[in-house]
Amino acid sequence: MRDSPQFNLSAELLDWYDRHAREMPWRVGPADRAAGVVPDPYRVWLSEVMLQQTTVAAVRDYFTRFTTRWPTVQALAAAPDDQVMGEWAGLGYYARARNLLKCARVVADKHNGRFPDTYDALLDLPGIGPYTAAAISAIALDRPETVLDGNVERVMARLYDIHDPLPGSKPVLKERAAALTPELRPGDYAQAVMDLGATICTPKSPACGICPVQTPCLARAAGTQPELPKKSPKKPKPTRFGHVYIAQHPNGAFLLERRPDKGLLGGMLGWPGSDWSETPPEAPPFSAEWRALNGEVRHTFTHFHLVLRIWTAPLPEGTEPDGLTLLPKHDFKPGDLPTVMRKAYDMWRGQ
Secondary structure (H helix, E strand, C coil), X not given: CCCCCCCCHHHHHHHHHHHHCCCCCCCCCHHHHHCCCXXXXXXXXXXXXXXXXXXXXXXXXXXXXXXXXXXXXXXXXXXXXXXXXXHHXXXXXXXXXXXXXXXXXXXXXXXXXXXXXXXXXXXXXCCCCHHHHHHHHHHHCCCCCCCCCHHHHHHHHHHCCCCCCECCCHHHHHHHHHHHXXXXXXXXXXXXXXXXXXXXXXXXXXXXXXXXXXXXXXXHHHCCHHHCCCECCCCCCCEXXXXXXXXXXXXXXXXXXXXXXXXXXXXXXXXXXXXCECCCCCCCCCCCCCEECCCCEEEECCCCEEEEEEEEEECCCCCCCCCEEEECHHHCCHHHCCHHHHHHHHHHHHC
């Protein structure tokens, strides 16, 4: 696609963004940029990590709490793991939180608290992949890198009427997006395309009549925009099963276990339990008259559904099985548990 002499796509989109940019707590808007306010790479990085697989609405409060408690990357790097994981609880995909701490500590220790200023150097940091490196480079450093999220993929697929399904079409969509990225204001342009996809070029019922780039849009001309982008069929998610055991001491303390650093819910405190598989064995943490609660907990992870059976028993005086933690009642905060473990707690409390 080539702009006509009367239509410059990036200029039109930037003009639209200057008037309609969404306000977000991590964003330096067009007016602020014009006044000389420079985006903070720490805030850009933190928001992008939080926004992976999560909505803007869900992230706002988490971002505000994180930046209030840890306003700089050095402050985050110095924070205890448990505090950070507790604040992260509910956002899911806990490997992101572990990598968040690793990255903050590398930036603080090896880069004097400053994020590297090149795409390649950003890629060397823990937990930063091509998308996040491009986002920091463009939005925080104003480098002409190509930021390709789901919104940008949808806009490009429609602009160029590309029918090859995702994820196979990603390289072509990135190539198209790169060709449109301007040398001037690339950070604002990247956010403009994302805002366009989020507010106008939406997955369903795109508002083509008010789109600032409707003129060169090939899908609109062909009438194919509602069906784009196409996606390859997803494989059905398998279902796994498991058991969890909730035991409380007469003084109110709970028996918890810390999961291994690697894997799902890595490093998080949760209830002792079995492996998650098609036929998990019962594996109580100590001998007792365990009682199964009515019902079951259901939770969906990225690659599978999980069904948990909940067992409960009183914790005998003096019992503290090896490898487990007896957490005093005043230190126990249900909100610090990962979502699936909090669901188990809510069922236990209800019964």
